Amino acid sequence: MGLLGGTVSAAGRTLGHWLSLATTGLMMGLVLWFIQSKAKLRKQKRGATFWHIWGPTIMVCVAATCIMMEPFRHIFQDMGWWEECGVNAVFPRVNETFGDADICRWSSSQYKCERLCYVPGEWTESCGPNDGGCGGELDLTDPVYGIELYNDTATVDENILMLGCNNGTVSVDGVDTDFFVWDVVDKDGNYFSPYDTEAKGKASFDWIECPEGAACGQCVDEDDFCHCTDHEDFGNLSMIGWIFTFTLTYLGFFILTFGVMWNADIINKLSKIKSQYRALRDPEYRRKLKEEAKGEVIYVRETVADNTVVMFSKTTCPFCYKAKEALNAEMGEGTYFVVELDEKENTSAIQDALKIVTGARTVPRVFINQDCIGGGDDTVEKHKNGELKELLRKAGATV
16 A cells, blocks of 8 residues: 555655754754853853863754754655655565665655565456556456566466556547556566566566556565555665664764753763762761861851952853843942852852851852842842842942
8 A cells, every 4th residue: 555655645744854854953953052052151161171162062063963864865855856765755666676775765754665565466456558547357368468478488477467557648549548657577576578578587667657656556465465655664764764764863862962961061960979979978078078067157258258249159150140240230340259169179068158158059149248139030130120239339339
């Protein structure tokens, strides 16, 4: 049924390929936009290398190229821009004997017959030039247009069958008549032309020249089991089908995963969590941590007491960046004290101290005149409603 139903699903499949291309491209564009926004923040970090800044972006671009090749290939085939690789949704009836069967002979959905396909000799339905299509019974012992097809023993080969492709109409005595291109194949896939009875072992390419779904035969084996389908059967992928669908596509998603993880610095974070977990299981380390925590609390309180406006921040934190923009608008850049925690060795300890002092260990933490006004969203909101300006004025910290 895959042969006969080829044209029915070709248009829908082409539309699906365009939608797949559009949605995949949109997804890749959104991921790349997000990665780029993080790259701008990484550029502001001191000592950032080229690969630290642009590495995730490059990985995502490579991943997008691999992933996008699959929908692009389908579009190229559907539009006829890649003529050597498929004819819309139609399978060649005999494909295992093609010299390039494992390279370029599959439909636009890249799936091919599992095995050599033929119609068994006892099949009674065939084409005839006088019945206008399929129907009737073909006597295989009768000559075909006056030419008998013989086997190696010079007797009529009863295993030979004749299939026809309706190649349009021609005018015969002023009457439009169906014109058939005959394709004669034996059960082993050998091709016979009515004009060349010696052409044994030659695979037939005639089907490719016929309109899609016009043959009267189906692609079945000797048990009448259909192996050629017009739907996506992953068990019958061709070699290039495997390359595009699995190798490139899944390689692209693999690279994309690492690009996103690199962008979020997840690998380093997981490594730190693992080392911290191991350390926390050590009783001696926990005792030292408690002693150090006391010192970090003193450090936070002394820093806040010595400076009118203080922000505890991280160089890669987008919320810290927004809070800095709000303070810069009110005070001017460089007029307040900033502690970049990711540039210190005791980052986690200082954040634990912030938890003790303010009730939260997240950054940013903004202090004005020793009072914590909150985090990034709090600072931006106070800037918008004028409260931040008033707090700075009372503290004598305005420009």
